[in-house]
Amino acid sequence: MQRFFVNAILFFAAITSEAIATPQTLYINRGSFVTIKKTTFPSLAVNTTEVYDAHNAVIAATPGEVLNLTIINNDSVLHGFSVTGFTSQSVTIKPGKSAQIHLTIDKEGIYLYYDSIQYPSFVYLGAAGMIVSSKSTHRSFYWNIKEQQASLNESISRGGKFSKGNYDPDFFTINGLSYPDIQADTTAKIWGSVGDTVSIYMVNTGQSMHSIHFHGFHLKCLFSTSPNIRAGWEKDSWPIKSMQGVVLELVIDKIGRYSVHDHNLVAVSAAKTHPNGMFMIMEMK
Amino acid sequence: MKKITFISCLFLTFYGNIFAQKTVKYNVYLRSDAGTDTMWDGRIIRVYGIASRLSEAPHIPAKTLYCNEGDTLILKALSISQGDHHTVHLHGLDATTINDGDPATSFWLNHQQEANYAVYAAHAGTYLYHCHVADVLHVQMGMYGLIVVKPRDGSNTTWTGGTAFDRSYNWILSEIDPSWHDSIPVHDAVVDTVHIPPYIPKYFLINGKTETQLPVNDSTVIRGTSGQTIYLRVGSIGFFYERLIFPSWMHAHKIDSDGRPLDEPVQNDTIEIAPGERYGILLDAASNKLDNINVEFVNMNTDSIWSVQHVPVIITSSSVDDSYSSSGDLQIFPNPTESFVTFSFSKKENDQAIIQVTDILGKTVYSGNAILPLQLDIRSFPSGIYRASVKTKNRSFHASFTVYH
Numbered sequence: 001m002q003r004f005f006v007n008a009i010l011f012f013a014a015i016t017s018e019a020i021a022t023p024q025t026l027y028i029n030r031g032s033f034v035t036i037k038k039t040t041f042p043s044l045a046v047n048t049t050e051v052y053d054a055h056n057a058v059i060a061a062t063p064g065e066v067l068n069l070t071i072i073n074n075d076s077v078l079h080g081f082s083v084t085g086f087t088s089q090s091v092t093i094k095p096g097k098s099a100q101i102h103l104t105i106d107k108e109g110i111y112l113y114y115d116s117i118q119y120p121s122f123v124y125l126g127a128a129g130m131i132v133s134s135k136s137t138h139r140s141f142y143w144n145i146k147e148q149q150a151s152l153n154e155s156i157s158r159g160g161k162f163s164k165g166n167y168d169p170d171f172f173t174i175n176g177l178s179y180p181d182i183q184a185d186t187t188a189k190i191w192g193s194v195g196d197t198v199s200i201y202m203v204n205t206g207q208s209m210h211s212i213h214f215h216g217f218h219l220k221c222l223f224s225t226s227p228n229i230r231a232g233w234e235k236d237s238w239p240i241k242s243m244q245g246v247v248l249e250l251v252i253d254k255i256g257r258y259s260v261h262d263h264n265l266v267a268v269s270a271a272k273t274h275p276n277g278m279f280m281i282m283e284m285k
Numbered sequence: 286m287k288k289i290t291f292i293s294c295l296f297l298t299f300y301g302n303i304f305a306q307k308t309v310k311y312n313v314y315l316r317s318d319a320g321t322d323t324m325w326d327g328r329i330i331r332v333y334g335i336a337s338r339l340s341e342a343p344h345i346p347a348k349t350l351y352c353n354e355g356d357t358l359i360l361k362a363l364s365i366s367q368g369d370h371h372t373v374h375l376h377g378l379d380a381t382t383i384n385d386g387d388p389a390t391s392f393w394l395n396h397q398q399e400a401n402y403a404v405y406a407a408h409a410g411t412y413l414y415h416c417h418v419a420d421v422l423h424v425q426m427g428m429y430g431l432i433v434v435k436p437r438d439g440s441n442t443t444w445t446g447g448t449a450f451d452r453s454y455n456w457i458l459s460e461i462d463p464s465w466h467d468s469i470p471v472h473d474a475v476v477d478t479v480h481i482p483p484y485i486p487k488y489f490l491i492n493g494k495t496e497t498q499l500p501v502n503d504s505t506v507i508r509g510t511s512g513q514t515i516y517l518r519v520g521s522i523g524f525f526y527e528r529l530i531f532p533s534w535m536h537a538h539k540i541d542s543d544g545r546p547l548d549e550p551v552q553n554d555t556i557e558i559a560p561g562e563r564y565g566i567l568l569d570a571a572s573n574k575l576d577n578i579n580v581e582f583v584n585m586n587t588d589s590i591w592s593v594q595h596v597p598v599i600i601t602s603s604s605v606d607d608s609y610s611s612s613g614d615l616q617i618f619p620n621p622t623e624s625f626v627t628f629s630f631s632k633k634e635n636d637q638a639i640i641q642v643t644d645i646l647g648k649t650v651y652s653g654n655a656i657l658p659l660q661l662d663i664r665s666f667p668s669g670i671y672r673a674s675v676k677t678k679n680r681s682f683h684a685s686f687t688v689y690h
Binding site for chain 1 (some may be wrong): 376419560561
């Protein structure tokens with residue numbers, strides 16, 4: 001009984017300390033993405049308020065929970081909403097209208113939600129994020145990794161379509177932020193003390209592959225949506241393809257500061273300046 | 286009882302001496318002052334690199350470093366960087382912060398500064414080492430190599446208690462964009478900051494070699510005797526990902542990655558590897574075969590294949606002679622072929638050979654001189670049967686091969 005209460009307290013402490021609520025209402029917002037270089041380009045995001053924020057909502061669930069989501073299209077064009085593994089429940093939403101979707105998340109794991117209209121153009125613009133389902137009480141971190149080519153965002157926002165033909169992205173982000181700004185994102189910045197176990201939920205909502213290398217540690221894969229990565233593997237470098245996700249477990253066995261970055265080192269840049277991209281420093285105490 | 290105790294102690298002492306772990310020390314010279322590599326087309330590329338002697342110019346890749354599981358590995362590094370800075374990152378060995386070689390969290394070496402990077406090699410496997418200062422540039426310039434941690438007893442097994450193998454090969458995959466080497470981007474005043482040009486690689490490397498260099502490079506060509514098991518360690522350090530396509534008869538299966546065994550082998554003729562990853566792959570050399578392993582280099586952003594490199598696989602019935610001292614018979618493989626064909630002698634000959642290829646009507650479609658092996662691009666040849674004539678100083682050979690598209 002005592003153990004139950006301890007676990008319950010740990011669970012609620014974990015979810016409140018990371019400020020990851022289970023949102024019931026989501027807004028598809030259009031806004032202006034501000035880069036690390038203070039330049040801007042048009043973008044989409046899925047948020048828990050009607051204010052655009054490049055950091056897409058993280059939807060947390062526990063196995064067995066039914067998620068009743070209301071999605072409001074806060075934009076001026078048609079949008080859609082789908083979840084990997086639940087595509088039969090996809091909805092389309094007219095401008096200013098809303099739609100509901102009910103998902104029974106019966107297993108632990110990671111799922112991607114995304115805008116299914118004009119696929120993948122609106123996903124490319126930013127309308128994609130993660131649903132995580134876990135019973136874990138470990139401290140958790142959430143990485144939505146993505147790259148963008150500023151000129152292509154301008155083109156798509158004017159009615160163009162995404163094409164991989166000459167795709168050459170110039171901004172690489174975690175939760176919409178590049179290094180060093182990402183260090184201030186408490187949902188992403190990995191930290192802990194020796195003896196801690198932490199969970200890292202990672203999705204790639206970009207269109208490129210990203211190969212994320214952890215300094216100082218091997219991590220264990222708990223769940224993977226990628227055919228290239230299997231649960232149970234222990235690795236230090238994780239190749240995540242477009243619209244795939246993994247859940248990783250890190251056991252902290254030493255103190256220090258350790259980098260995590262895309263080992264396509266070109267992606268550790270912003271507007272061709274290195275190191276400003278997909279890069280973060282972990283702090284182990 | 287005393288006798289048993291004595292024998293046990295004797296055994297343990299003996300056993301302990303056999304597998305006593307040790308400190309393995311390498312000198313590494315981090316050089317951005319000198320170094321060139323010659324590509325398959327004769328183009329000379331300016332490179333940075335990690336040399337193993339002070340008098341040695343660096344090449345791509347750096348020498349593969351070895352130790353056994355349980356050893357302490359120390360790299361004594363001296364930076365010959367002129368106005369630049371360097372470090373050594375022990376990629377995947379989970380070093381402590383001070384030994385991690387990451388200038389964002391640890392120290393860097395100025396010109397003529399030296400330091401030791403030390404790590405306990407806890408797990409057998411394949412690792413990388415590379416400079417981490419302005420790493421996008423210094424890695425592109427060539428400052429990288431492989432580290433192989435063998436099992437505790439140094440034996441030919443994949444890890445302590447793992448699968449035994451007969452032969453092993455180490456491949457490190459990368460690319461070169463010559464424009465970065467012709468006009469090296471200048472660092473900002475901030476040590477790790479560099480403005481990077483567009484990345485448009487032209488050379489796609491396996492152990493620093495490419496195209497026609499591959500069939501004549503002993504470190505890349507896979508040789509074996511029928512019935513043997515071959516263990517291929519592969520690391521990727523470029524900015525593309527690679528797709529290794531093995532002949533189906535080799536029954537390729539991944540068994541370890543990033544220095545850890547996989548929970549179960551994954552059998553697949555096609556194995557992808559991304560920047561920073563390493564895989565251990567077991568290959569069967571069941572019977573006499575001449576074939577190719579094709580390595581596709583794939584753009585991370587577009588998923589388009591920019592290059593396919595072809596590495597010969599030569600499995601013979603007689604034991605592999607690595608000295609290539611005597612003459613042998615002509616081999617043409619793969620046959621049939623759709624893109625490249627390799628002419629090789631089963632035993633290396635040092636004499637120039639005159640090679641002539643004619644089509645079914647007797648028209649010469651290729652002629653040239655070379656010391657075999659020679660890899661010939663036949664993608665422009667129409668489908669059909671071709672006859673090859675190869676003459677050396679003392680002997681001549683004739684054989685046919687088929688081209689299909």
